[in-house]
Amino acid sequence: MNQTSNTVRFVLDGAMIEATGEHHCTSVLDYLREHLHRTGTKEGCAEGDCGACVILIGELDDQGTAVNYLPVNSCLQLVPTLDGKSVKTVESLQRGQGQLHPVQQAMAESHGTQCGFCTPGIVMSLAGLVQTVAKPTRSEINDALSGNLCRCTGYKPIVEATQKACEAGADQLRLDDSADLPLLQQLRRERPAQPLLLSATGETFAAPTSVQALADYLMQHPQATLLAGSTEIGLQVNKSFARPQQIVYLGQVSELRQVQDLGKAWQIGAQVSLTAVQSLVAQAYPDFAEVLRRFGSPPIRSTATLAGNIANGSPIGDSMPCLLALGATLLLRQGQRTRELPLDKFYTGQKKNALQAGEFIEAVLVPKPGPGEVFRAHKVSKRFDQDISATCCAMSYRLVRGRFTDVRLAYNGLAPSPCRAPQLEAVIEGRSAEEVNAKDLDQAIAASFTARDGLRASWTYRSLLARNLVLQFVEEASTGITETAP
Ligand SMILES: Cc1cc2nc3c(=O)[nH]c(=O)nc-3n(C[C@H](O)[C@H](O)[C@H](O)COP(=O)(O)OP(=O)(O)OC[C@H]3O[C@@H](n4cnc5c(N)ncnc54)[C@H](O)[C@@H]3O)c2cc1C
Numbered sequence: 001m002n003q004t005s006n007t008v009r010f011v012l013d014g015a016m017i018e019a020t021g022e023h024h025c026t027s028v029l030d031y032l033r034e035h036l037h038r039t040g041t042k043e044g045c046a047e048g049d050c051g052a053c054v055i056l057i058g059e060l061d062d063q064g065t066a067v068n069y070l071p072v073n074s075c076l077q078l079v080p081t082l083d084g085k086s087v088k089t090v091e092s093l094q095r096g097q098g099q100l101h102p103v104q105q106a107m108a109e110s111h112g113t114q115c116g117f118c119t120p121g122i123v124m125s126l127a128g129l130v131q132t133v134a135k136p137t138r139s140e141i142n143d144a145l146s147g148n149l150c151r152c153t154g155y156k157p158i159v160e161a162t163q164k165a166c167e168a169g170a171d172q173l174r175l176d177d178s179a180d181l182p183l184l185q186q187l188r189r190e191r192p193a194q195p196l197l198l199s200a201t202g203e204t205f206a207a208p209t210s211v212q213a214l215a216d217y218l219m220q221h222p223q224a225t226l227l228a229g230s231t232e233i234g235l236q237v238n239k240s241f242a243r244p245q246q247i248v249y250l251g252q253v254s255e256l257r258q259v260q261d262l263g264k265a266w267q268i269g270a271q272v273s274l275t276a277v278q279s280l281v282a283q284a285y286p287d288f289a290e291v292l293r294r295f296g297s298p299p300i301r302s303t304a305t306l307a308g309n310i311a312n313g314s315p316i317g318d319s320m321p322c323l324l325a326l327g328a329t330l331l332l333r334q335g336q337r338t339r340e341l342p343l344d345k346f347y348t349g350q351k352k353n354a355l356q357a358g359e360f361i362e363a364v365l366v367p368k369p370g371p372g373e374v375f376r377a378h379k380v381s382k383r384f385d386q387d388i389s390a391t392c393c394a395m396s397y398r399l400v401r402g403r404f405t406d407v408r409l410a411y412n413g414l415a416p417s418p419c420r421a422p423q424l425e426a427v428i429e430g431r432s433a434e435e436v437n438a439k440d441l442d443q444a445i446a447a448s449f450t451a452r453d454g455l456r457a458s459w460t461y462r463s464l465l466a467r468n469l470v471l472q473f474v475e476e477a478s479t480g481i482t483e484t485a486p
Pocket residue numbers: 047048049225226227228229230231232233234235250270294295296297300303304305306307308309310311312316317318319359360361362386387388389
């Protein structure tokens with residue numbers, strides 16, 4: 001990784017944009033508004049919650065013949081991550097002779113906007129949805145809007161506008177990217193020539209293009225901040241004014257964007273998005289997919305990663321209870337050396353983990369279901385969508401002659417880091433559903449965790465949830481009901 005460039009190149013509506021000398025922590029939102037005067041994209045919260053800043057980011061598919069678009073919160077993404085990609089803002093939707101995109105036209109006709117501040121973000125989320133789903137269902141529309149807050153209009157006319165827009169048909173809904181394609185192809189051809197981006201102010205943003213180059217870089221710069229989906233780092237930049245001296249970005253490492261089918265497990269690369277993981281596990285583990293569907297919102301999930309969630313190590317991180325109950329393992333790399341570490345050995349304290357200097361998570365190994373294995377999970381939060389857990393509980397087991405066997409139970413929100421609960425597992429292991437009772441579970445909860453109230457929930461509430469979610473899973477095992485709780 002010895003070549004350097006000070007220029008980030010991306011495509012915007014058929015034009016090649018060259019961002020030179022930009023500070024490596026400048027957000028895409030600020031760049032769009034202040035340098036490119038794309039002021040249709042708004043700043044509401046600057047923390048990924050309101051959706052006023054949603055844009056679409058496009059990337060060439062593997063064949064290099066089409067562009068795949070994903071909605072992202074531009075407030076959380078840093079400009080150098082755009083290198084080699086295409087950007088669509090609300091201004092990109094304009095067609096010849098002032099014609100509006102069908103989503104915009106229907107929003108106007110259905111009275112889907114009042115003050116209008118949220119509207120560009122809503123239009124972009126919906127325009128993103130209809131690129132892949134020409135006739136979305138009501139729940140797909142609701143999900144697409146879960147990261148867009150509108151405080152004036154109410155969602156009924158917005159949902160109706162989406163349904164009306166879809167009457168225009170897929171051809172009309174599709175973004176015109178004929179002028180972008182050749183430029184994106186050119187960027188792909190030229191990309192290996194500029195893997196390291198240097199900022200003008202002395203800080204570095206490194207974007208290696210292979211795992212080996214990433215590992216070598218981290219051995220030389222063990223203090224560098226790893227950047228994956230940027231949904232935590234972007235928050236630290238905006239809200240804590242963090243300005244990491246050295247950032248190393250995983251997004252250009254193609255190996256880390258792959259899922260490998262190992263037969264009995266999936267090896268999920270560190271840069272695979274949660275959106276992709278959600279689809280991957282939907283059939284084998286519907287409850288896991290539902291926890292991921294309620295993780296942030298589509299613009300968060302389209303960049304956020306499992307590895308980032310695990311490394312960040314929040315006590316209320318949502319993927320970890322599921323991964324712990326599934327017996328997931330981490331593939332860690334430090335230079336040439338790799339090792340596998342079960343996730344339940346990873347955390348050493350609150351936001352502390354077993355990673356050594358220069359070591360990183362290369363992939364997460366998620367076992368596929370074995371014969372008779374049942375997996376259940378449910379997240380409880382104050383708001384159903386786009387909210388952080390009070391607690392999330394996940395459990396896997398097999399029923400052998402009516403008795404629970406191979407029980408693995410895990411939580412977030414109860415301890416300094418997400419964890420398994422061996423004493424609760426012991427209460428369930430070997431028993432029939434009728435033999436598992438609230439009193440034994442309550443005693444095991446009291447013996448396992450230190451009672452502490454949190455901002456999001458009191459200990460009384462959390463410990464009741466911890467017990468009742470298990471009782472629900474146990475009860476449903478005995479009645480054969482396995483669908484997710486409403
Ligand atoms: C609006 C909003 C909603 C959210 N909702 C939820 C939610 O519902 N549930 C939930 O659990 N979280 C939620 N989060 C938190 C966040 O989205 C997740 O933690 C996400 O998985 C982080 O992944 P990332 O790829 O974006 O990480 P980044 O921000 O890129 O990095 C996060 C941390 O992990 C480190 N890191 C990243 N990749 C690696 C690697 N391969 N090896 C070692 N270290 C690495 C980084 O250095 C950094 O310290 C939300 C965040 C926002 C802003």
